[in-house]
Amino acid sequence: MxxxxxxxxxxxxxxxxxxxxxxxxxxxxxxxxxxxxxxxxxxxxxxxxxxxxxxxxxxxxxxxxxxxxxxxxxxxxxQGTKTSTVLIPSDVQKAALVEQFISVETSYYTQHVGKLIYQLIFKKIHGSEPDLKVANEAREELVKTLDVYEKLLEGKDYLTGEFSLADLLHIPYTFFAINVAGEGDL
The missing domain is CATH 3.40.30.10 (Glutaredoxin)
Known part of the structure; x- marks a missing residue:
């Protein structure tokens, strides 16, 4: 099926x-x-x-x-049935780190980038004007979050060192923020 x-x-x-x-x-x-x-x-x-x-x-x-x-x-x-891609490792500690960064993504990244995208994109789509105060506050919080990410990513390409579900969860909102909302300077 x-x-x-x-x-x-x-x-x-x-x-x-x-x-x-x-x-x-x-x-x-x-x-x-x-x-x-x-x-x-x-x-x-x-x-x-x-x-x-x-x-x-x-x-x-x-x-x-x-x-x-x-x-x-x-x-x-x-996982492992069609490709060798590992999005959540079988090792308990590595899997825990993936879950940790999924929580970080939900709590600190998506919360702010979601507000920003809603104000700059979806309100316009639905015929409303964005609340620029809310958008600016979300942008400020997102910048703080991204500063922490810079430290967490120091010396590595991915949050846990290897590409995982935690990284993948960031892709759609990041794409919309950069390519649709024009927030590429973040």
Missing amino acids: TIKVFGHTASTYSLVVLHVLKELGLSYELIQLNSFEEIKSPEYLATKHPFGRIPSLSDDGFQIYECRAIARYLINKY
């Missing part, structure tokens, strides 16, 4: 899942959801994601939602 991803290519969370699938060498079908009505429908809420969000994934009858949960599921089930 084919893995099905219910999401959208403009969603950072959907992009995380798509990147994991590609890194693991897995085939999948993307069901592109193009409206809020689709993800708020009674059927979608009952069968895909009870909070009416994306992404959601179906794998041989198993349904799971939330990008980090989906990523871990895919890694636990498929």
Whole structure:
């Protein structure tokens, strides 16, 4: 059976899942959801994601939602079956470091870059003006976070020394911040 991803290519969370699938060498079908009505429908809420969000994934009858949960599921089930890519190492201590940096990404990076992108991109898309005070505060906090990252990355290319899920989780928001919001100077 084919893995099905219910999401959208403009969603950072959907992009995380798509990147994991590609890194693991897995085939999948993307069901592109193009409206809020689709993800708020009674059927979608009952069968895909009870909070009416994306992404959601179906794998041989198993349904799971939330990008980090989906990523871990895919890694636990498929890592090493199609490619040699290791996104979460089997070594307990190395895996703990990956989880540590996933927590850092969620708590200190995505929190600020997400606010910035929301203000500079998504508010405009939905016909609202960005709150520049909120955007500037988010940018200031993000700069502080990136200063810490500079220290953490000293002497290495990746957060744990090897490419992992922790690094991959940064890709979609970083792409949007640099290439869409024009925040390449960060």
